[in-house]
Amino acid sequence: MGCIKTGLDLKPKLLVIGNGMVGHHFIEQLCDQGMNEQFEVEVFGCEKLPAYDRVQLSKYFETGSPDALMLASVDEYAKRGIRLHLGKEIVRLDTENRTVYSSDDEIWSYDKLVLATGSYPFVPPIQGKDRPQCLVYRTIDDLEQISRAALSANSGVVIGGGLLGLEAANALLTLGLDTHVVEFAPQLMPVQLNDKAGELLCEKIQALGVSVHTSRATTAIVAGEHARHRMMFNDNTFLETDLIVFSAGIRPQDTLARQNCIEVGERGGIAVDDHSLTSAPDVYAIGECALWEQRIFGLVAPGYQMARVALSHIAAGVSGSAATQFKGADMSTKLKLLGVDVASIGESRGFENAQYVEVSDNQSGTYKKLWLDETGQYLKGAVLVGDASDYSLLLNQYLSGEKIETPAISLLQQDSDAPMAFNDDAIICSCHQVTKADIVERVVAGDHSLAAIKDCTKAASGCGGCGALVQEIISQTMEAQGLETQKGICSHFEHDRQALFHLCQVDNISNFTSLIGKHGTVDAAKRGLGCDICKPLAASIFSSLENEYVLAVEHANLQDSNDAYLGNLQKDGSYSVVPRIAGGEITPDKLIALGEIAKRHDLYTKITGGQRIDLFGAALSELPTIWQALIEQGFETGHAYGKSLRTVKSCVGSTWCRYGVQDSVGMAIELENRYKGLRAPHKIKFAVSGCTRECAEAQSKDIGVIATDKGWNLYVGGNGGMRPRHGDLFATDLSTSVLMQYIDRILIFYTRTASRLQRTSVWLESLEGGLDYLKSVIIDDNLGLAAELEIQMQKVISTYQCEWKTSLESPEFLTRFSEFVNPVQEPNADVEQYRYSRGQRFPVDAKGGAGTISVKNIDLCTVDNDLDGLATRVSSAELFEVSAQKECEV
Amino acid sequence: MNWLAICEESALPVFGGIAAWVEGKAVAIFNLGEQGIFAMDNTDPATGVGVLSRGLICDLQGDIFVASPLHKQHYSLTNGQCIEDESLSVELYRIKCEQGKVLINTAIVGGINDE
Ligand SMILES: Cc1cc2nc3c(=O)[nH]c(=O)nc-3n(C[C@H](O)[C@H](O)[C@H](O)COP(=O)(O)OP(=O)(O)OC[C@H]3O[C@@H](n4cnc5c(N)ncnc54)[C@H](O)[C@@H]3O)c2cc1C
Numbered sequence A: 001m002g003c004i005k006t007g008l009d010l011k012p013k014l015l016v017i018g019n020g021m022v023g024h025h026f027i028e029q030l031c032d033q034g035m036n037e038q039f040e041v042e043v044f045g046c047e048k049l050p051a052y053d054r055v056q057l058s059k060y061f062e063t064g065s066p067d068a069l070m071l072a073s074v075d076e077y078a079k080r081g082i083r084l085h086l087g088k089e090i091v092r093l094d095t096e097n098r099t100v101y102s103s104d105d106e107i108w109s110y111d112k113l114v115l116a117t118g119s120y121p122f123v124p125p126i127q128g129k130d131r132p133q134c135l136v137y138r139t140i141d142d143l144e145q146i147s148r149a150a151l152s153a154n155s156g157v158v159i160g161g162g163l164l165g166l167e168a169a170n171a172l173l174t175l176g177l178d179t180h181v182v183e184f185a186p187q188l189m190p191v192q193l194n195d196k197a198g199e200l201l202c203e204k205i206q207a208l209g210v211s212v213h214t215s216r217a218t219t220a221i222v223a224g225e226h227a228r229h230r231m232m233f234n235d236n237t238f239l240e241t242d243l244i245v246f247s248a249g250i251r252p253q254d255t256l257a258r259q260n261c262i263e264v265g266e267r268g269g270i271a272v273d274d275h276s277l278t279s280a281p282d283v284y285a286i287g288e289c290a291l292w293e294q295r296i297f298g299l300v301a302p303g304y305q306m307a308r309v310a311l312s313h314i315a316a317g318v319s320g321s322a323a324t325q326f327k328g329a330d331m332s333t334k335l336k337l338l339g340v341d342v343a344s345i346g347e348s349r350g351f352e353n354a355q356y357v358e359v360s361d362n363q364s365g366t367y368k369k370l371w372l373d374e375t376g377q378y379l380k381g382a383v384l385v386g387d388a389s390d391y392s393l394l395l396n397q398y399l400s401g402e403k404i405e406t407p408a409i410s411l412l413q414q415d416s417d418a419p420m421a422f423n424d425d426a427i428i429c430s431c432h433q434v435t436k437a438d439i440v441e442r443v444v445a446g447d448h449s450l451a452a453i454k455d456c457t458k459a460a461s462g463c464g465g466c467g468a469l470v471q472e473i474i475s476q477t478m479e480a481q482g483l484e485t486q487k488g489i490c491s492h493f494e495h496d497r498q499a500l501f502h503l504c505q506v507d508n509i510s511n512f513t514s515l516i517g518k519h520g521t522v523d524a525a526k527r528g529l530g531c532d533i534c535k536p537l538a539a540s541i542f543s544s545l546e547n548e549y550v551l552a553v554e555h556a557n558l559q560d561s562n563d564a565y566l567g568n569l570q571k572d573g574s575y576s577v578v579p580r581i582a583g584g585e586i587t588p589d590k591l592i593a594l595g596e597i598a599k600r601h602d603l604y605t606k607i608t609g610g611q612r613i614d615l616f617g618a619a620l621s622e623l624p625t626i627w628q629a630l631i632e633q634g635f636e637t638g639h640a641y642g643k644s645l646r647t648v649k650s651c652v653g654s655t656w657c658r659y660g661v662q663d664s665v666g667m668a669i670e671l672e673n674r675y676k677g678l679r680a681p682h683k684i685k686f687a688v689s690g691c692t693r694e695c696a697e698a699q700s701k702d703i704g705v706i707a708t709d710k711g712w713n714l715y716v717g718g719n720g721g722m723r724p725r726h727g728d729l730f731a732t733d734l735s736t737s738v739l740m741q742y743i744d745r746i747l748i749f750y751t752r753t754a755s756r757l758q759r760t761s762v763w764l765e766s767l768e769g770g771l772d773y774l775k776s777v778i779i780d781d782n783l784g785l786a787a788e789l790e791i792q793m794q795k796v797i798s799t800y801q802c803e804w805k806t807s808l809e810s811p812e813f814l815t816r817f818s819e820f821v822n823p824v825q826e827p828n829a830d831v832e833q834y835r836y837s838r839g840q841r842f843p844v845d846a847k848g849g850a851g852t853i854s855v856k857n858i859d860l861c862t863v864d865n866d867l868d869g870l871a872t873r874v875s876s877a878e879l880f881e882v883s884a885q886k887e888c889e890v
Numbered sequence B: 001m002n003w004l005a006i007c008e009e010s011a012l013p014v015f016g017g018i019a020a021w022v023e024g025k026a027v028a029i030f031n032l033g034e035q036g037i038f039a040m041d042n043t044d045p046a047t048g049v050g051v052l053s054r055g056l057i058c059d060l061q062g063d064i065f066v067a068s069p070l071h072k073q074h075y076s077l078t079n080g081q082c083i084e085d086e087s088l089s090v091e092l093y094r095i096k097c098e099q100g101k102v103l104i105n106t107a108i109v110g111g112i113n114d115e
């Protein structure tokens, strides 16, 4: 049909049936291309909720609410001029007259129709399958039913030991049920894994408390004696249980197509061509309901590809642009099932005449098998259980179709960062599909730093996992050109912060000796000493990952001036003491206690910009006594010395203020307590305002939260100081739980990917794709990282400790605060060191101060007054990242 | 030769620094295990403040340095010279361990440490 028509009601009609993940993706792409202007678009969904993230479905059990999973809302659709009909099932399609009918007899006509009806769980025709509490695992509604049923159940059985069945089993386990999996095949995950891998997985899962029953077909479900149901098996055994979840596979939802003789596959699925077009004119099918070359793709990524392909075909009809084609998709997968790493690539179950390499290690509980073609030269498939760290390399090898030059077993024994194993067209960055050749080309063209390569190729700007690899490729290419390679963070490491973070994470490195030994340059590794750049950086990474006590023996000598003594070093060599005053709220009693302690130790007292109180002039050896007194009064460390969360500033909010719409102080306290102690590439500041008047200046903070009458607006990447920046509005009207979920993800993503001493403002600007990209990672979980990010944050939160409390409890740590080995030899104190003014003590001006540092030889010096109260050596590339702050807590 | 016993060897933190009073002067001692033990004036010449014992040890340009915790200038543990500012240097002392005791020689050396 010619589609270019003008006039509102003359717009052609585009109907989308199904508002699942793929249907929603179609709408998003449509709007991104502005095509919502050219069509009158209506969307129909059976479910009562708009599109949500089905891939993460099981997360529903974490919060008991679908909030965090939602992808769409009726309002958002309406804003883009799209009508979304929820709870509306389309029951009839008439391709002759180009109309569809809903179950309540409404009729719509279409010019273009997109079927995105997904699939439905297959329930085998077993006698008793319709008994109450026999459920499936596909929609939020299903999960609500399972939660409810679990309340009155002690045991649960999942029928089906495939991918989804194991996920369902995990859910039953977390609901506290005695959990069983019944599988018809002799092993778990029969589709992806071979027998040995299935066996190992089975052992691992049984170790977690799930009973696995393989080679059992359920013949009937009848009333039980000790539990609600009794399941009868083909071998005349039985199992009693209160709750049954069927997970015996899915079937494409192709009913509408069948009614109209639209071509479907023998075993179901709406047949489509390379444009996702069905056999009926102007009717497309995308996602799990579609059958392409006799294949159904039960993963979301191929569904998204189909959505884009269908859209490009529709767009081509409008504008004459070229339509893209669907070319199939790889079904390799890597996941964590009940905490066990499992990956399958290509023909993971093997095939006739295949050669193979098998490594089975029962000590570490890992199993790996590679399937090679008859000649043994080409990788055709692989399966990994227990350790999937080789996945990327193997997938590359598989997808490239290149000949394996070395004995195939070497593929399993590769150094994780040995890039020579990659061919030119191997995909190094899978987030952005950047090949080795792309990187090499840019390096040859003169981009020699990781930052530059990230900029121009996007490599390593996604999840960052490939950072170390990209750096290696840069170094190697430069060496091949005879160039001296660009140094990494300092002369001891050729990696940037992100790469080091990744290395520590994947290799489980938690002390500097191993880090420099394994990844330092040859010379650096020999001496093992490192420097004032790499040591504090390593310490910060270790704390972000493990959150151990920062002065533990293996970390103490790595810490920068402030962290090293849990105080902020001042110009006269004394320290300042900053207890936490979360949200700036303090009781009169605590205020008095603070005053008394300050008075007792003659500490200069000042209120900081972060709404807390800074006590100056404590000698190193006085710190333990002062902190002992503070802790006795109920204070804890404020981490003013760390590159970590500083303060969450707040206005008084709705509890007192006439204008306030939410309790900003309560929220500030909650946030501060949640994130206190998180070590990051740089310090982090928050603020919370109780209404749009923004008295807390939240938009100038790394994380700003402003109350609305519906919830909270979240701003990211604000900054005060030398390089002020307003935070970007990240999301609006969030519930408290979603707000925290987003902040969890953002902060961990930041700690993983930012450069050394890079504040969130600069980090955000440096992200390829900026704010939209960050949203896609955090909100849409495009990198599939969200769960991992949250888990890591949870770990940091649950391992929080007041470092001063730990220090005071452990005499061996306290020796650190004795400045002299022989204090009794101390000569009489130099009384001239201090003077009094305005009723308080100040240091007598010594020589020095940040203004008088002379700079020579070493790159550059700049002042970050808040950092350590000092100048820090930075490379020129980093200069712009370091800023002096006005609200400093020096 | 004025070798003064300062403290037990075991009182020194390994791979870190600590200060000691030696004839009324503060001296920074760095115990780098197999890579040696070093002593220098504790005063940071750039600021006149006694903090060097609290600095981080750095391996740079083939030599070992301590970074002042105040403004991060680097002073060589083997010749006292500052990298960033040629006009700055720190006085070094001879130091050694004998029979579990740490001994410092109060006679200033311009350069090389003898251990
Ligand atoms: C627990 C679980 C875990 C998963 N994990 C992964 C994973 O790790 N990785 C991965 O890639 N994939 C995973 N998947 C698969 C992934 O969720 C699907 O591939 C994806 O959701 C398919 O999207 P879709 O839009 O085609 O179908 P669906 O999401 O099923 O959406 C179809 C929608 O259309 C509606 N509908 C159907 N018929 C009609 C009608 N006649 N009228 C109106 N509305 C209709 C349905 O109610 C449904 O809401 C998982 C699935 C589940 C259930």
Ligand code: SF4
Residues within 6 Å of the ligand: A651, A652, A653, A654, A657, A658, A659, A660, A661, A664, A689, A690, A691, A692, A693, A694, A695, A696
């Ligand atoms: S931001 Fe709003 S709630 Fe907070 S103090 Fe200002 S006016 Fe009151």
